Amino acid sequence: MKTTPSKLQILSIDIGGSSIKATILNSKGDLTMDYKKIATPNPANPDNVVKAINTLVKDYPAYDKVSVGFPGYVRNGVVKTAPNLGNDYWKDVNFRKKLEDALGKDAQVVNDADMQGLGVVSGKGLEMVITLGTGFGTALLMDGHLLPHLEVAHHPVSKGRDYDEYIGDKALDEIGEKKWNRRIRKVFKILKTVFNYDYLYIGGGNSDLLDFKLDKNMKIVTNADGIKGGARLWQEDKHPVTHTAMATPTK
Template identity: 35%
Template sequence: MIETAQAFGIDIGGSGIKGAPVDLKEGKFACERLRIPTPEESTPIAVAGIVKQILDHYEVEDGTPIGIAFPAPIKPGRPLDFMANLDQSWVGVDINELMCEQTGRTVHVVNDADAAGLAEAQYGAAKGVDGLVIATTLGTGIGTALIMNGVLVPNTELGHLLLDDKGDSEKYTADSVRTAKELTWKKWGKRLTKYYRMLEHYFSPDIFVVGGGVSKKHEKFFPYIDIKTPIVPAQLLNDAGIVGAGYYASTF
């Protein structure tokens, strides 16, 4: 594997599986990433086969910290009890055990939103911030990560908090809702204000980091988010899952 890489990260998504060696000093890829489309039948064995293919491509040896960002709540040693973006046959599977067996390597699996949050806290928009960092990913839903003084509080799923009489927060404030309802940036900003004020009330964070593709257009809606807590756009964007997964694995 590349000499400047101290870990390897993989990001499993509904449409693609991406991996790259990670330079943990710089918080970036040590070389170009490899992306392979997620199999149409995204069963555990099929997906694990792609993960092994990526690891073999880079000649990643067992003993290298290998992290995998995965789109579901992760509880090491316990089977998955929920799956939204991949085949339902994942439910009941111990993903850590499966990936270790199928790849022939020791791996560490982390929720994808948590991986992205770790990357931003360690290397990106929240680097050097003491206290509580809440990273939110605005997309089809709302992914969240809580990092307290550099330590991850996993599987928070704050996008599902009930927002007044609106129900699930993400069904009222996600970027997919903005596009489906053709909301103006101002109207969407007001919805986001309600959401972030609720998080302020419950958690008193020191900073919010906003990721997701729409964060590239943060200047269009940030002015309409009226909260007390500093709020900043994510910096690592599409690289965050891989970098965060690699960093997560390095902590073991």
């Protein structure tokens, strides 16, 4: 019997620089089980990551579809960059196909901040989602629709350093929380000026370290909130960008 969209069970996976998390969602994005995690393998090449995912989900309940948030630039399921896992391992890897072959289910793979954005936004106006973790993730949505992904993390922000280098985990370890928070304040001012968002959502493990009051149109969100975006990837009207085919060159 064919599964109807309202009955879909979706395996939602969030791949991070330090851990891989997964849960099962229903079509509304509700967790049907607590999410579990496993350490991201080292080296974090495609084969090792697929093996880790198989190990993590081997005893999970049955699911119909797979949604993956990936820490890098992804186009049509093909990874273009993976700075926190190893660009050399991942460039032009069709990760969607690898997962479909390994798990035997249709899969969607998008940038991790994009998936988190689908899980947390209100769907009204221009909303921006950032993640503060191993690196700096960003997503933009207009009225709940994903906009084309921009790798803001690799834009220079200070003395030739990009955002990953300026406020990522390595910078936090080097300079400490107090100076890191000063840098975050500077970054927030830049984002407010450049993007003129209606609302900013702040996720990632390091969001807990913020020591200053946020504006009224800013909010900290959890990884559990973000992983819910895996369900919205299968709602056709919510993610036109993820299904856009690569243009065929005209002669």
